[in-house]
Amino acid sequence: MRSRTRSRAPSRERAALRYPRSVRRLGAFGLAAAFLAAATLVAAFVGAADLNPLATAAALLDKVPFVALPSSMSPLDRAVLFQIRLPRVVLGALVGGLLALAGAGYQGVFRNPLVDSGLLGASAGAGLGATLAIVDLGRAGPGVVPVAAFVGSLAGVAAAYLTGAVASRTMLGDGVATLLLAGIAVGSFLTAVQTLLLQRSAQDIQAVYSWLLGSLSAASWQQVTEILPYAAVSSVVILLHGRHLDVLAVGDEEARALGLRPGLVRLIVIAACALAAASAVAVSGLIGFVGIVVPHVARRLAGPSYPSVLPLSLLIGAGFLVLADTLARTVLSPAELPIGVVTALIGAPAFVWVLRGTRSAST
Numbered sequence: 387m388r389s390r391t392r393s394r395a396p397s398r399e400r401a402a403l404r405y406p407r408s409v410r411r412l413g414a415f416g417l418a419a420a421f422l423a424a425a426t427l428v429a430a431f432v433g434a435a436d437l438n439p440l441a442t443a444a445a446l447l448d449k450v451p452f453v454a455l456p457s458s459m460s461p462l463d464r465a466v467l468f469q470i471r472l473p474r475v476v477l478g479a480l481v482g483g484l485l486a487l488a489g490a491g492y493q494g495v496f497r498n499p500l501v502d503s504g505l506l507g508a509s510a511g512a513g514l515g516a517t518l519a520i521v522d523l524g525r526a527g528p529g530v531v532p533v534a535a536f537v538g539s540l541a542g543v544a545a546a547y548l549t550g551a552v553a554s555r556t557m558l559g560d561g562v563a564t565l566l567l568a569g570i571a572v573g574s575f576l577t578a579v580q581t582l583l584l585q586r587s588a589q590d591i592q593a594v595y596s597w598l599l600g601s602l603s604a605a606s607w608q609q610v611t612e613i614l615p616y617a618a619v620s621s622v623v624i625l626l627h628g629r630h631l632d633v634l635a636v637g638d639e640e641a642r643a644l645g646l647r648p649g650l651v652r653l654i655v656i657a658a659c660a661l662a663a664a665s666a667v668a669v670s671g672l673i674g675f676v677g678i679v680v681p682h683v684a685r686r687l688a689g690p691s692y693p694s695v696l697p698l699s700l701l702i703g704a705g706f707l708v709l710a711d712t713l714a715r716t717v718l719s720p721a722e723l724p725i726g727v728v729t730a731l732i733g734a735p736a737f738v739w740v741l742r743g744t745r746s747a748s749t
Contacts, residue, residue: 411694414687418698422705429475429712434719435466474605478711479704484666486703488659489677491624494631494692495655496562502677503663506569510576511542512667517580517594521587532668539664546572599724600671602711613665620662627655628693673726675733
């Protein structure tokens with residue numbers, strides 16, 4: 387068994403040497419872009435409403451600049467496509483891309499491939515915020531739930547960061563492990579508070595758990611425009627720090643020797659990742675496995691360099707969640723599965739496969 391595993395690793399090294407790194411990255415980006423495009427087309431064509439594929443394709447191409455194609459779609463079918471289905475596809479791509487990008491950023495900050503936003507209090511804070519809003523719906527409208535989840539997610543990360551900073555006795559210190567442990571502790575505390583609220587309001591348990599399992603059923607162009615500014619700012623900040631994350635991977639002392647301030651970089655990236663995850667969770671609920679599995683797939687495709695891993699995670703995460711949402715709304719049509727259930731069913735075996743391949747390559 388050992389000899390077989392050893393022979394496998396050199397063969398992969400020879401394959402990597404056969405293709406230049408730039409060609410490998412270009413191929414990975416092309417593959418990821420094709421995957422996102424295919425997922426988007428499948429999601430646009432497939433659904434409970436039976437739309438004519440040719441008429442749907444013509445209607446979509448008609449929206450491309452400098453392209454004018456007549457379409458035989460009825461006004462009702464056109465409304466289904468452009469007011470119900472496409473907003474959901476675009477919102478799913480945004481949410482999936484943000485979750486995957488935030489997960490990759492957190493893994494770079496903590497130098498740990500098993501970290502995602504859930505371990506730093508973002509998910510627990512969003513869950514508590516949404517629970518407070520749902521329990522208090524007698525005085526607040528349903529539109530308060532996304533806002534409460536957004537604020538709760540940011541507050542959870544802030545509490546975890548401040549707790550870790552106090553524990554390591556410096557706001558810009560090196561306490562990576564301390565910060566991670568603080569995130570776990572804060573997340574557990576917020577989850578306990580959420581459970582206490584649910585026990586006191588048993589009639590709201592179904593509504594809370596429906597939100598916690600994730601859904602894009604209420605997607606609209608308004609939600610897309612609401613999270614787009616946060617998505618743009620957080621994505622740009624994270625992507626611009628790709629090379630800094632590569633430097634952090636060699637250790638804080640070496641990073642300082644190269645003129646980098648590890649604590650400041652860590653703070654900026656954590657804040658941007660928190661903003662990305664919070665904006666995604668606010669409109670979709672809690673969706674697991676995207677932020678932890680997709681960055682692994684990106685590394686398998688293009689290597690460990692974060693200037694490649696981060697944008698690849700954005701593209702692959704967007705396509706993955708669009709496909710997962712398509713399955714969620716079609717498998718039991720006209721009923722819907724929670725999208726978090728679908729991502730778990732796909733993501734858990736995929737994560738085991740990625741870990742197995744990573745272990746074989748490193749043995």
